[in-house]
Amino acid sequence: MDVPMKLRKITYYAASGKCSKITRRKKKLKKCVCVLPQTGELEFPRVWEELRNNNQLCDGVVRCSNGTEFRIHRAILSAVSPYFKALFTNSINREREENTEANTNIPTTILEALLDFAYSGRCSITEQNVESLLKFADQYEILGVVQLCCKFLLDEMCPANCLGILQFAGQYFCTKLMERGKLYVRHHFVDLLTDSSEYVNLTITELLDILKDDELNVKSEEIVFEAIKKWVNFLPMKRKIHLLELLKCMRLHNLENKQITKMSKWSLLQKDPECKQYMVEIQQLVRQFLLEETEGGNDNYSFRPRIPYEILFAVGGWSAGSPTNFIEIYDIRADRWLLSTDTDSVPRAYHGLCSLRGLIYMVGGFDGNEYFNTMRCFNPVTHEWSECACMYYPRCYVSVVMHDERIYAMGGYNGRVRMNTVERYNPDKNQWELIAPMLKQRSDASAAVLNSKIYIVGGFNGQEVMCSAEMFDIATNQWSYIPHMNSARSGVSLVAFKNALYAIGGFNGYTRLTTGEKFVPDSDSRWVEITEMMTPRSNFATITMDDYIYIIGGFNGSTTINYVEYYDPESNEWLDASSMNLNRSALSVCVVSGLPNSREYSYLGRLSNGDTAKDIELQEG
Structure with a gap:
């Protein structure tokens, strides 16, 4: 039978409302065991499999639903299943002799898979067998298989099957899987509306709980x-x-x-x-x-505003004549900027910022006296800052991107010269490595990743503001030129959105710019103009959220600003958003998605703490 979407069988079973006898029988809550601890693969003695394969020292028999018999070692099966331990040892009726045989209602292929786990710690789980495996592993208390099934379901969860998995988990008291499933439904609700055939079958109670x-x-x-x-x-x-x-x-x-x-x-x-x-x-x-x-x-x-899935952090920058360690958070659902007390100890500006695995990395920068080669890491869950490995070179006016769980730091100014060197950070090793240098020296440039390639545009080489642009092919470790921008731009921001690159604002050597231009790689096109911003600015921060490009702060030619506007690429127009609390340029921003404590960083969270809207305004003001 053709199954058009993953885990269709699970989705169908869960939606049908069917339930095994063991599920109907359980009335009281039991401890959730559905999530595996963060450990490596289980190691079982190899001799167990050898004895099983050679049919040696067997002292028991387990029959499946069609009468097929499997010779087993009772001690080994009892070690992974309290059910079989109680059955074989007669722990309930101690006056009777120990049982050596067990009759089950388990299908042959499923029983084989369960025995595979008992003897090796491994179990082959597929879309076709996961429902039955979880059902019988739960019934016969083989908790290790329950955990493996739940991990499989978590890994396979997608908008098309998440509702079915959520309902299915509820039948077997997999509370952790249910919690993860509920979060997935809420975080991917828009895709679910399009992809899930189960959405229209929700009960009114389930739908109200979501909405x-x-x-x-x-x-x-x-x-x-x-x-x-x-x-x-x-x-x-x-x-x-x-x-x-x-x-x-x-x-x-x-x-x-x-x-x-x-x-x-x-x-x-x-x-x-x-x-x-x-x-x-x-x-x-x-x-x-x-x-x-x-x-x-x-x-x-x-x-009442909702809690944003994406939290924007704006860190550091230049304000009132000196660098700052000021941090603000933007709640896009409430269109509010909120102050954070999680400031780092050292103010800095002209640094890079990116998020990776839920952590925020701050790269290089300048504190008014020192040019940094350091990198600091902030954990938004624990609210702690920590030091990471240093770069090979100090880098102020640095361009930073993240790709494939690696952080790239390009060019910048080390206090003496503008650089073309590039280095890459591996968080698993806490180590930087030098890779192929750029074709041009660039500081105050901007970089972005599109289709697994790194692009960098503009900047200053020590003599002139640049309009050149180049691309790094990660697979070949080589840089190559792409068409020049129409305008020279230093303090520019480059943003990747869908299939295009957008170079916005900056300084052309004479004035701060309101202009922007768009480039589509792998085409014959050149850079083309887009609608101008409302405010001229350079050395501002840029991020994409909700399919808009947000432009934050910067320098307008006479003063630092706190104005925020956003660009809609579909309509090619600019719109206003709430301003930051602090005027600043040379700041950096990044977005962290799906934080477990996102409420702490939201306007609604501040209101829930007892603050009124006026209180928050006074705190920010």
């Missing part, structure tokens, strides 16, 4: 509205009674009245007087909130 969650990862509540429509329209006559309850899950703080008006035109909503009135009241609240600019809306659930 109400603060960590639901949607860039606009319009997505939540479309999700409601999709679920209700699947069985409209039966499900329309839940419409008002579902509408109340939406957070409408980031919607305009025209968007709410458009939603209100849905025919099912128009036919329900309560729903219709609710939308009218929401529009009135939105209008009042915008006109009065009060904080009252934050006490209303409909105005």
